[in-house]
Amino acid sequence: MGSRRAAASPTASAPARKPAIMPLPDPAARRSVHHRVIDMQTYAREDGLYDVEARLVDRKPFPFQLMSSDDPLPAGEALHDLWIRLTVDDAYVIRDIVAASDATPWPLCKEATDTLRVLVGERIARGWTAMVKDRLRGAASCTHLMEMLVPMATTALQGIRGLQRDTPLLMGEERAREKIDSCFAYGRDREVVKMLWPRHAAGRPDGDGPPEGTRTTA
DSSP: OGGGGGSOOTTSOOOOOOOOSSOOOOOOSOOOOOEEEEEEEEEEOTTSOEEEEEEEEEEOSSOBOOTTOSSOBOTTSEEEEEEEEEEEOTTOBEEEEEEEEEEOSSGGGGGGGGGGGGGTTOBOSTTHHHHHHHHHOGGGSOHHHHHHHHHHHHHHHHHHHHTTTTSOEEOSHHHHHHHTTSSSTTOTTSHHHHHHOGGGSTTOOSOSSSOTTOEEOO
16 A cells, blocks of 8 residues: 555645635634645546545644554544555546555554455445435444545546646536536636526526537637
């Protein structure tokens, strides 16, 4: 599993942030009590498949007493350090999945990594979140590994579709059904839907959808 550390470490120094256009308001007086970092990346493999890797690290800025140990966990040491690698194909079917738990509150937690293999053969598509929770909820798996799998799906979609950015996309009925009302920007009463699928836009009674096969590079 040494190769999994090819993923960027979430504890590495990050590039200096550019000034935010709309920054958050100044916070009230406060102190840090917990730090969770999640890093996810998608890789295009030479064999035509894709790897989606995720790492979750939890730390506390003060010594923390674990029930599994007589000695407190030192400040800044990982309470959780979890890894997952999904291997998927062009159809978003999971070809392989491996996980590792380098730091856990209980030694027994490390045995949960193999429980993710029930997802091999499943497809990242609508209903992914419900399917993952159904297969891995409760004592069936590790809660944190299960939670990581939810955003890994969108990380896969963003990565794979990003390689196809210069390819005209079929924006017909299937795509419309997938995207409309799937998030704020794709609400049927908003400008994106009015531009891409005008016949589906709210208040437009002139048909069921755009002509099948309409293409766009947007």
